Amino acid sequence: MYSVMLVDDDYPVLEYLSASIPWKDLRLEVHSTCKNGAVALERAQAAPPDIVITDIGMPQMDGIELIGELKRLKPDIRCVILSCMGDFSYAQQAVRLQVDDYVLKETMRPEQIAALLRKLSDQIAAEKEQSREMARMRSKKEENALLLRQGLLDRMTTDGGRDLAWADGAAEAGIDFEGKVWLPVLIALNRWSELSRRLPDERAVQAAVGQAAAGLACELPGTVLLPHGKREAVLLFPFRRSLTEMKVESVRPSLRALGERLSAESGISAAFLIGTSAAAPAALGRAAEQLLSSGAGRFYLPDEGIFTLAELPDLGEGDLHDVYPEALQRIRDAFLEEDEAQLEAYIGSWLDLVRERHCQPELVKEWTLKMLYDNQTRFLALQHYQSVFSMEVLHRTLGDIATIHELGDWMLQFFKERMPLLGLIYKQSRRSEILRAQQYVSHNIGSKITLEEVADMLHINSSYFSRLFKRETGYNFIQYVTTAKMERAKELLARSNISVEEVATRLGYENKSYFAKLFKKHIGGTPGEYRGE
Known part of the structure; x- marks a missing residue:
């Protein structure tokens, strides 16, 4: 639908045109009705109309001057002069301004104006379609040229550059070797x-x-x-x-x-x-x-x-399994504590280790994905956290990351975006003592943890704390601690080469056999079986 501006200092004319033209039938709308050229220009500057019908003789700014200004504002605007002045000089000025029509008020009829508007709107539609078609043709031409150049590069690099069939059509892209040397430069968009x-x-x-x-x-x-x-x-x-x-x-x-x-x-x-x-x-x-x-x-x-x-650095063949568990624990703890500065420092330390070893990027991304997944599953287990976490989306996002600098920024942003949700989880808990107890377990997972020491830390009776923890979480406290330790044991066994005895020691178990018994009870297999030994 196109818009029509009406301009005349004679209000009855504006009223007559507004009421007598079948705007909806013509698929047109009245942009505005203005009492002089100055008002019309001000409104047009906010939103130019498609067509303007204007009188000539008006105070402040006449129709001829208005049309000149509107043409500068919107060169393809359609202009109709509606005037009681039949002076040839005005018609000459209108011609110079490429006015579309010049109608005398004394002879105008509604059907005449309607027919004129229909003709102008048809012209606008035809020109717009022509512009769209030209744009489509330009786009197709550019696309074909793009595909041609892209195909040339593909052929150029086929079989390590040994297939020279591409050279025959290279001149079409502007590549020739007559007295020339070519220096290639890769543009990498990060x-x-x-x-x-x-x-x-x-x-x-x-x-x-x-x-x-x-x-x-x-x-x-x-x-x-x-x-x-x-x-x-x-x-x-x-x-x-x-x-x-x-x-x-x-x-x-x-x-x-x-x-x-x-x-x-x-x-x-x-x-x-x-x-x-x-x-x-x-x-x-x-x-x-x-x-x-x-x-x-x-x-x-x-x-x-x-x-x-x-x-370009020489890439190493080393892995990250030996440094992964500690990095995961540090990053997780900083996140649990909602400590952005520590979180940034630990992510930086993790990436410094990656840089030091110059690991293959795909390996780095795999370990990073594992870190995010392990972090998320721990929250699901320990915080009863309803997640919208998508491994597929994360994998795709990581695949698009091209540099280690971008990876670090993205990891930090990933955790920072989730901190408000973590705070919400904390606020939703009915008892802050339970959250403090869970954080204590997470931070002291390598020590022997008793119900009494946690109750003392919270300054509450141990029997009351035991009942409270069971009511709030559905676990008794010792079961909760053991489950947390076994989850940590799985990480250490899967992502490091340390012995089962060392895993037991790191989790506060002095007796390897007792640790293995607990592990089998919770996980369904021995530590050695879990590791695939």
Whole structure:
């Protein structure tokens, strides 16, 4: 539905037009009725109409001046002059302003105005459809060009760059090797989860990168952008073969400017990895393939910046099973205590261990997922916590994390978002003594814990505390402590190489046999069976 503004200093004319035109039948609506051009312009600035019907001679601002201002505000606005002035000079001005029609008040009829409005609304609809069709055609053309360049990169890196069939069609994308050396640079888009909240879809991200790279191509003619998936692309910089020195340093200012442009215009965090220059198709294919396969090493680089292949760390083959249990316990305790500073410190310590060992990123993500899952299941068991926790969603989110810096920020945010819920759980408990007792057990899981010592800590009678705990939780206290210790034992057995005897000692059991008996009673198998020995 299009809107029509009516402007005339003669109120009966405004009233007549408002009442006599079948607006709904024409699928039009009255935008506003204004007594002069100044009022009309003010209202149009807030929300421009599609069509304006205006008188010429009005105080403060006449119709000719109003139309000029409206055309500047909305160039495609349709304008009709409705006037009692038949002076040819006014008609000339109207023509210069590309007014759509000029109607004399003395001859106007409702059906005449209605027919004119129907014609104008049909023109607007036709132009909008034409614009949509042109936009679709441009979008299709851009999509085809994108697919062509992406397909070229896929073929270029097939079979480690040894398949040279791609070279025949490379010239169409602007890649030729006549007297040239090409320097490939990988663009890696980081913090994808944040980016996807700012831009509507993958195509919008690709378009933003393409527009920014187009500005770079104007500065450095011959630069070629080859997209790769939703969060990577390869930039190819051409150099004359005689200019073999300083190629890397010469592109750094341009890459820095490109990174700043992506951040400022689209909120994109991009890291650039400079590859090896190549003077032949096979060498360029290998260089591009090397960049695309660098994802694991890039995990330890900052989210933004310019790097070379030499700066990628050598990844270790080590595991994290020996440091996992202690890290889990510390992070869990800090969370239980709602201590953000400690939580941040312990997450930082965990990631420092990861950095120190340069573990494979997928392994790091697996251990992190395990940590979040273990934390959540403990709350389910000990806090009767109704969870909306989804392993599938977490796994997908972790899969999109590209750097260890992003992983640390995301882990901290994960726990911080749940702290208010933890506080709510505490507030919902009828007895704060029970919560304090549960926290005491969690913090002293490695010691021998008795009902009497906890009751003393709470300054209440031990018999009363025993009855209170049973009534509030459904467990007797000793059963609760034993269950908590057995859950901790499962973690230690599954995620470390320490002996069963050492596990028993860490949980406050002096007798290994007694510990094994309790474990079998609660878990259904011996510690050795649980470990798979």
